Structures are given as C-alpha cells and as structure tokens.
Amino acid sequence: MKTNIFSRILCLVTVLLVSSVVAGAQITVKGTVTDKDGEPLMGASLIVVGDTNGTSTDLDGNYTLTNVKENAIIRATYVGYNPQEQKAAPVLDFVLEENQAVLDEVVVVGYGSMKKSNLSGAVATVKADDLPTAGNASVGEMLRGRAAGMNITSSNAAPGAAMNISIRGGLSGQKPLVVIDGVPQAPNSKVSSGTLYGGSAKDDSGLINLNPNDIESIDVLKDASAAAIYGSDASGGVILITTKRGKEGKPSISYSGSVAISRIKDAPDFMNARDFMTTLNQVYDELGMSDQHIYTQEQIDNFVGDGTDWMKEVTRTGVVNEHNLSITAGGQSTRTLFSLSYYDHQGLAKNNSMNRITGRLNVDQDFGKYVKGGVNSSFTQIKYKDVPTGDSRQEKSALLYSAMTFIPTVPVRDEDGNFSSNPIRDIYPNPVSLLDIYDETTSRNLYVSGFLEYKPWSFLSIRATGGVDMSWIQADQYSPTTTKHGFSLNGEASKQNANSQMNLVNIIANFNKSFAGKHDLSVMGGWEYKKQSWHGMGIVATDFPFDNPLMNNIGASQQDKPAISSYKGSSEMASWIGRVNYTFLDRYILTANLRIDGSSNFSSEHQWGTFPGVSAAWRIDQEPWMRDLTPWMNNLKLRAGWGQTGNAGSLTGINSYYSIMSGAWAPGGNIVNGVAFSKIGNPNLKWETLTDLNIGLDVAFLDNRLQMNIDAYQRERKDVILSKSLMSYHEVTSIDYNSKEKYRSRGIDLGIHTVNITNRNFTWSTDLNISFYKNSTISRDPDFIPAPYQPMNQDWGDIYGWKTGGLVQQGESFAHLPSSGAGAINYLDINGYVLDENGERMRDSDGRYMLSGQPDGLLDEADYVVLYNSTPIPFSINNTFTWKNWDANIYIYGSLRGRKINDVKLQSVYGIEDITYGINVLEDVKNRWRPANPEGTLPGVAEAKSGFDPAKSDFFYENAWYLRIDNISIGYTFPARWFNNYIKTLRLYAAVRNIGVITPYKGMDPETGNGIGAYPNNFSVAVGLDLNF
C-alpha cells in the first residue's frame, strides 16, 4: 500500500516536472539559508511560488532546486523566521530574520508544540499580555471569556473562590486538565472543617497556585482530536500553560505591583428598623394574630434612625495588594528565571482574606551541543481566613445571610457588652458574633519538574521528564463560646489536614523533518506513568475550659469521644502516547493522536483504554489558484477532526472493601462504629468514552486585520459511569456500572479578531468570542422511567415547572389549590393523568404516566411544562487601544441567555412569616399582596400555607442574560530615554473592575449571586505599575 502511494506521488511529481520543462526555460538554483548571524538554518523550506517544486536545506543550510523557471519567485521559510522571497538565480542565498510575531504563532499542543498554521485541531490560545493587569487571584478568573468555547463562571465572589470552568458545555462533568510546562497538575486536595461552619468553596483547580505574571501563554485544547493525547484525563478539555523562561542576555529585572480597593456592589435592600416593626405588626394582622403585636405604635413612633445596619457591621472596604518580582538572566548555556509574588486580598467581609506567596525558578541548561536539561519549580503558600458562608441563619449560620436578616432593632452588644440576641426568638446568632469564629486554611504546594533532552540530530529529540506535585492543606477552626453554636458546645475546635502528591515520569521522542521542501513530518511517541496518592486526618472536639488557646490545645477538650478521622488512598495510571503530524506543501495537514491509558480503577480485563484522535486541515489560501483569486486573503484554513477521550468518573478503586462506619451498629443498644461493607467492586466496569467531531474554519483578511475562527462540534458521552441502587437490603446500597445513557453536546464556537484602526500613533483592536451549545441526554437506561412531563431525549438546559397566572385574588378559589387563600400564587392546573377503569394511572410504552391534556383539579407533576431553557450563550468583547505611549482596554463578557430564580425575591415568600420570628425581610415584602394592597405583585402570607414550592414554578424565574463590564483600564508607558535607559520600561496604569452589569435580572447577580447569602460582588478601583530594568 505504502509503495503504491509513493509511486503515485512519484508519478505526480514526474508529471509536474515534465509539465514545467515543457512550459519554458529552466535553471538550477543553489544557495544557503542562514540567520542574520550567519548560522546555517537546517531544514528550512524553499519552494517555487505558485509551483509544487520545493526542497529543504541540509545540515549546513545548503540547498539545490532544479528545474526552476528563470523568472520564478523562490520563497524560503523557517519556523520562527520571516519568510523571504527572491527572484530565481543560479546562486541565491537567503538571510532570514527572526520574527517574534511568527514565534508567537507556535502553539503548545501537548507533549510538544507546532506552528499554528499546521494545527488541525480546535485549539485556542491566550497570550499573557491579553489578560487583565490587576486584582485577580486566579488565572481562572482572568480567563473568563478569553476563549470561545471555554465558559468560566463563579458562583461566589469571595477571595480565592472556586471557579467553574467548562469547555464546550462540560458534558463530561469533569474539570479541565491543567498542564503546566508539560506536566499535568493534580487537583488540590479539599479539606472540610468537619463542623457546621465552612468558608466558601475554594479554587482547587491548581490554577490558584499560579502567579499570573509567570505565564507566557495559555493554550486550550477544546476538541478530542487535539485533547486525545491526554486520553482519560482530557474528557473535560485541556488547559496548557507555558510559563516564562530565562533568556540569553543581560539580566533583566521586572517588577509589577498594584493596589485595588473594592466596595460592595448590588447588595439587596432589607428593611430598616421602623419599617421592620411596622411590617411585623401588619403581618400579624394578616395572619389573624393581631393580639400578638410585638411593637406598640408608641414604640415605633419613638424610634429614630434606621436601627443597626448589620451589613455595615460585618463588611468593610476590600483591599487587594499585589507585588511581583521577576529576574531573568542567561548565558549561552544557562538561562534562568526567578520570580516571587505576593498577593493579599482583604475581602469585603471582615476577617475574610486570602494571602498568597509564590516563588518560581525555571532553569534551562545546555550540556554541550546535543543535550540540554531544565528544571521548573514553584512553591505556593495560600492562607485563607474564612467566614461562614451560605444560605443559613440558624444553627449553620452564615455571616452575610445573618447580617441581612438579623433583627435591626437591637444593637451589636447589649448593656453588659455581650452580643445582643434576637428578643423574639433567640435561636439566631448575632452576625457580628460570627466574626469571632477563627477559620484559617493554609495550603502549600510544591511543584518541581525536570527534563533532560537529547537531540542527536536537528530532527530528532528524546526528552525525559519527571515531575512531582505535592500539596499540603491544614484547616484550623475554632468556634468560641461567644457564638451561639460555640456556646452550646462549650467551644468547638477542628483541625484537619489533607495531603496529596502526584508523581509523573514520561519519556517522549519527537521527530521533525521536512522532506523535499514539501513534506513536513512530525512524529511523537512516548510513555508516561503517573501516580496520585492522598492522605489526611482530622479531629473535631468540643467542651473546652476556655476559648483562648483556640484549636491549638485540642487536648484540653473535656469531650468523651472527640470525632477523629483519617484516610489514605492512591491510584496509578500508565500511558502510551503517540502523534503524527504530516503537512504537505504547507497546505494539507493531517494529525493523528493516540493514547493508551491503563488505570488501577478498573479490573484487569478493562484496565486499558485506547483514545485515538485524527484531524486534517486544508490551507486553502496556500493554493496557487486561491492566491490569484483572493490576494487580500491571508489565511483560509478548513479543519476537521475526530477523537476520543476517556473518563473514569469519580472512581477510587475497583475492589470490594470494608471500612469503619460510624453509627452503623447498635449492639447492646448503643449505636457504635463498626466494620461494614463499604464498596462493592464491579469487574465489568470500563472507561466512559467521549467522542468528538469538530469542523472548523480559520479565516484572515486584509493583512490579518480581520481574523475569524469558527468551529462546529458534536461530543457524545457513552458508557457513562453511574451508581445504581442495589435490589437488596445489603449494607451497601449502590454499585457503579456503565449506564446505557448517552449524552450529547453540540455547539458552535466563534472567535473574531479585528484591527479596526492602525496607524503610526493609534491602534484599536477588538476580540469577540461567542459560543453556542446544547447538552442533551439522547439515550436512557432500559429501566429508566421518565417523569410524566419528561421526554426520553432531554435538553439539559430545560427547566420544568408549573406555569403561574399571578396571584389568587379575594373571592377566588381553585380546586387544585385547596390551601391557597387570597394572595397565594395561582399555579395553573393544565394537565392530568389518564386513568383506567379502576382509577389507576395508565402508563405509555416508556413506562411514563400518560397525560390527558385536560385539567384534573389537582396540581402535581402532570402540570409541569418546559418553562425555559437556561443553557448560557457565553460571549466576550475585548477592545484594546494604543495611542502613542498610552494604552487602554475595555473588556466585557457575559451570557446572551440565562434563566435564574431570583433567590432574594423568593425569600420574600418565606420572609413574610419569618418576620414574626424577628427575621428581617426584604424591602420588596412591602409590595406583597394583602387586603389593603390587592395590587401587590408578591405573594402574601397565604402562599406559605399553599403546600406548594414556588421554586418549582415560573413565578420567581427571571431572565438572567447579562453583560458585565469587567475591566476598563488605562496605562501610560514612559519612554526609556527619560531614564537614560537605566529603566527599560515604566508603565503606570489605573483600572476599574466590574463597573456594571447590564441585565434584566433583579436578584443579586446573574453570575455570582446564588442564594440570598451569596458573597456580594464587588466593584474595585486599582492602580499599578510595571517596571523593567
């Protein structure tokens, strides 16, 4: 077969040669290709423009081109250098100049890199220079909206809070794999306080450990044809991060620093003291309990001021301080980068902060002509000081929720100097008392990787890499007796630690060679072994003689049996890796990836998973006929790819095993810990598989002033690992199995880059990214019985619930709402069940209860309909301006679609009755329905007695598309000559972050504001400087 192909190519070449001879006089061209220092460039390509004739240089940079037309134009190209064209001559030398712009077009693709022009998969690249300059803790936060198809959201605005990163809809349910300098990162260990109180979820992606200033570039492998090279780790996509490295030349010192001040943005309005007292009495009247008024009219009339502003008592102006120092130096054989960074974010909530110190040392060393090595290392320490967060105000009280809802008619401290309590119902803790909870989590991460590369020839390199990623987390907490919870337990202390380590070693061989100036072949093959291990322990104890030692003298606990826990585990994976990239005439590109992973999570029969990827691209603009037709076109590339990645779910082991269960047995009456069956292994379990199809088009016009990338994709997930309930009374009630369910994601990613204006003094460029996708379930398990309203194929974004028709008015009554009085929500009865002659519900062929299509006087699941679709349409617009030495940036991102419950408003339903417990409520509650206000649009006291959950209806859903003006910055770079060139660059800048959100959503925040007690979003102003010596 191979012979056959070569013979055909030979025939084709022969025909072309013959054709050219026939066409006119021809010469032989010889010469050399060197760089500007005279060093020969081996493997440089030389082609006759508009022809298929071409060759490449030998070890000494020499070449020979035969059968060249006399007036032909010859182009010399070499990766990282400007191409050069000259008219053909018998002796023709090329001196190529290095081109930084072209170098930037080298894209990291996993276990290697390639020219962007040779890419055939869906890969997005983000340059560090494009990221915002100040105020971000995490690279994840900075990446929001920067690449089409990568949707990054945060449900929380607390310092260092977790980011939800999903690539192309997140169909796999897995987080993207983060690979730093070629070494995949282990997710940070999580640790829970083990007590009632927990801070906000923290970013555990590994990105939080990175100093953003250390980053050179970020590449995102979006489709499986590219990501398959990471096999089973890549089902959530891959984020490849390349850090900066030392450069040859004089030492260079860079400093950047900024200070940002932030304030609360869009906190909900709760009632002041007078309104609270008046409304409380009104609600008692509406409940028919007028005799239980808490406040007299005289008391209300004598109240002056707004009472205690609890939000003000527990919040403050946030401050972010950031300082980065970087030193690079290098000789001919050794190049070093050393950096230090300090980031401190004092959050909007008092006692809430994040403090990070990072250090990095990257060293590259040449050992002679053929061998080089290097070390990448970083150390990170992050200290979080947390406050209780969440949506609870009773035992698990959260600071902000408590502050919003605590009674405004009492001071912070009572006449004895103790924290005041709620005089109506003394079960809610004073919000300020919650600030006494000591809650500190310290995370330390050490990452070291080293490589040794042997390059006997320019076209072959063999690289061995070893890396270790270790993290240690220590979480300390103490709830003192000044808090209600701490008082009930006489102090509660918790110390928890979680440690993890990932060891990795791989050996990768790369072969890159051009043949005859037309065939570029790149072959990569290798082997990798990875082991992850984790262990930790914790103790929670109560009953302390006094608070002062906090959790630091836990032996002082007088509790009989403090809760002690410990654990340990590990998993291993070995992989074979391979990739072939072939480019013909710089136009036709074919890439094939293969990874074979073996995991200890599966039985030996199903241990190995094979994950292939194939992609092809056609650079249409390079076709001679196209060049003639569209000289204004700089790039037109059509790409197509197919690939598979795997997923082992959240498995931690295949074997049945026993473990200690707390409270599992009651011998002799006392419930005790015992050994119980913990897990049943399933030897038939195998890898989940995700299969991607991708078609893309890259276009550039008008000297690259208009560039566009568009990708359409489909991803299918099958053999989904789910947990099934066991058909028995076993101690273990579930088992993992490969489901017949199939999930599918389809979408389009679009990225546009335009240079709108460019002249000597002024440039304005715009980047637009937008993504559309739809996730759906397309196949079910055979025993799946859909709910009455549920289709077998279901769009994940669909929201089901009851339709509503306003509020029940006085005099109205509905059979399906037997407990709903005037002011309750009017849920609509629109459907019913089909009943047989015995009055039993009938099922259809899917097992689903059949619906009659007629109201039946009952409100139940039969009345559910699709209310909305909430799948987001993420987008971003980035505008960059430069005018002489000034630069400016405006960055906007958001989602063109969203539906979300207005939690703050929903709370008003319960708030109406809760006010009788002394719980403060929203100002909105004034607009509730009541006999004196029948025009009120919010439900009245009757709703709480209706017996229906308003969250299962459309009543509180709001349109939640949004457009966030995330960053506006302006900077000025001082000319180096002002400093006699002692300072290379000095740039001062100012930025305002999160200036505003355009949205119809009336809740806290369409992106981060989940729940009434959500950490408030903040608006910040930053100033900073960048300095290079």
Add this chain to the structure above:
Amino acid sequence: MKKINRFLPGLSLVLAILAVGCGDDYDNVAPGNYVSTERIETFPGDTVLVTGTASNGSAITNVSLVCEAWGIHKVYDRTPYDDNVFNYEYQLVVPDDATFNQTLTVTVATENGLSTVREIPMSFLPDTTSPRITSTVNAQEGIDFDTSAGQGFWNMSYTVADDRELDKAVISVPTNSYYQEVKLSGRQGSINETIEFKEAGTHPVSIQIYDASGNMAQYNVDAMVMLAEVEDPIQDYAGMYVIDASENPEDYVDGYYRYMDRMGEYIYQGKFYAATDNAKMLFTPERSIDGDLYGVSPYVSSKLMNKNGYVVPVTIEKAGYYGVYIDLQAHTVSTWALDIPADACSEDVWLSGTGFTFGDWGAPAEAMSRNGYRYTINAELVSGYTGDYCYYFYTSGWARVFRGDAEGKWWFESADGACVTFKTNYSGPVTVTFDSAHYWGTIKKSK
C-alpha cells in the same frame, strides 16, 4: 442599564462631598427615647423591670435612669459601642423606706450633642395579689392505711410564696377533725406537717395560705386513705418495653414491644406514640404480657406498680408523641409531649427487606400511605419462608435510610449497618408502619 455603576458621576459627588465637609442626616435629630411604661406603680421592696429603647442615626453615647429620692442613678455608657440603637432592661429596686409619687427621669444622649428626656411617674401599688403554693399540688394523694396499727399518715410538704409578705397557712381535714395553723413570713416559706388518719376512705383536705395584706389562696386535696397495695417483686431489669395496652400482641409480627433504655437503677426511659386520645400503655420487662406487668394502681392513677392482673394502664389524654420515664422503686411514671424533630422525614418512604412477597426489592410506592410522619405500607409475608425476616425503610435514591438493630430495640438513621431481624410462622398480608418523627417500625397481621 439599571446596574451600571455611575462611577465618574459618583466619584465627582464623593469629591464634592469631601470638599464641602462631611454631612450627616442625623446631625440635628434628637434621639428616640421609648420607655415601655408610662407610669410605674410599685411598693417598698419591690423590683420593677424598666425596659426601653434608645435610637438615633447619630451614635448613642449614654442612657441614664435617675431618681434622686430613691438613690437611683443608673447610667449606660454606650460610647465604646457606636450603636444606633440600644435596648435596656433595668431592674429598679424600690427601697424598703421608699416614699412615693416620685419621678424616674430617663435621658438618652447621642453623639450629635442632642438628648431626649422622658419622665416616668412612680406611685404606690396596693397589695391585691394572693399568695400561692409553688410546689405541685395533686388533686389526690394516696395514703397507705396500716390495718394492724389502725392508722395512716400523710407527710404533707409544700413550698409557698407571696410577692410581698406571707402570714400563715391553715390546714383543715373536717372528716378527721384536724385543724392546724402554720406561721409563715417573708416572701417564701414551707409547710411540713404530718396528718394522721384513723379511718380509710376519702378525706377532703383544705389548705389556705394568707399574706400580710389578708389576701388568701385556698387549695383542696382529696386524701385517699386506702389499704396498702402489695405488688409483685420488682427487679432492676436490663431494659423494659412500653406497649400499647389497647392493642393485642398476638396481632403483631414485630414492633409491638417498644424498648425502653435503662437510665439507672430501676429507672427506664423510652418513647410512646399515642395513636388516639386516652391511649393506654403498660410496661413489661420481657416481650411478653404474661410475666411481670407494670401499670398504675386502680386507686391512685399516679402510682406505678408491678402486679399483672391488678394494675390498670396509664392513660395519655391527647394523641401524639410522648417521652416516658418510669422509676420502679419510686413507683412513679411521667410522660411529656415530644416535639417533631426538625429533620423528621416527610418524603416518600419505601420498605425493603427479606421474606416479603415483593422479593428482593422495595415495596411499590403505591402501597405506601402517610399520615403526618406515620407511614403505612401494605405488604405480604411469604409463605414457607425459612430464613430470618428483616426489614428497613429508605427514601428515594437511598438518600435517607432508616434501620433498626438486629434485635429491633433501637431504630436509627444510617446509610449502612444492621436491619431488624425477626422470625415468625405467620405468612400473609401485613400492615407495616414506620414512624419518621421518632423512628419505630411495626409489622401487624392484616388477615
């Protein structure tokens, strides 16, 4: 554009405010001074709770309550707290030699230099309140009559109180020709008398308590003097069971006997669900009603004793959940209503187990009905089943699993662990109940 932060205009406004100096809406507003009472009526030696609220947008610096004639000069210094509201509760003690028609002056001062004064007149309050017995007074008191000595004794012991000054107690038993006055003084006192009865029967006893102002309270108690009741020997059992006396144990396959934990020597505590008003309960040390059986005396409804065939069940007037505490030596039984726990399950609950006709799976949801936290499931025990029967309950997706220990003494919530195991010769339809408020399961024959 509602949420667009008007940064530049806002910044300008801030600068403008800074330029003209900081202003405050409450610079010229006097504080609110609310006192919960407009007038105080009291008497010498009395303690009066004076409550009030000080409020202002400007921080409160101090609140004072002053009556020079009574030596009252209470000042709350709130300067360190920077509060906008302050609630106080002042215990005003009226001097023993107080003269009346005085004024309590309440002053609230705030940081803006303004203050508000309230004057509360204080006058004498005549004593019209009767004294009272503060310990428990039972309507009946059981007294053993010793036939050999021809007498019975009641060791009466009560504590009494008055808000000002006690005077005396008068105890009379007309049927026994008994009359006794007991001198009392101060605000609290006690009555400790021994009354001798010469005849068995019911003797009405009158107890009158007088205070120094002549206010009187009367209590009536029936002294039930009866022949001594002899109970069967009692033991310090390892545990006890509480049973519903209105039910037949033969009707139950499991769960009829509800275990009570031993809390100390002869002391046991458990839970009981009264399905109806006037529910009846008895206590047994074994899962049998043929041996020792504890109930109350047919003559004294509060006296717990062990005498099978003699005792009557304890009656619980209102249906509901009750805690039960018995002391075999002290012959007491006490019950108290239990609240529904906040985490009580009210979702759909399934039954699973072995020996049922539904096989190795759960009973279908349609078979389950719920009344409050009481779940009822109709099922059937397999005929000819020779293994151990067992059962447990769970919610959808095993989100919550309710189990009992193998002996069926304790029910608890746990994802893993034991199940109640039992043996029975019965096969056929059963009604299985589960109580999710205070976990307990039963299986009752239903054919």
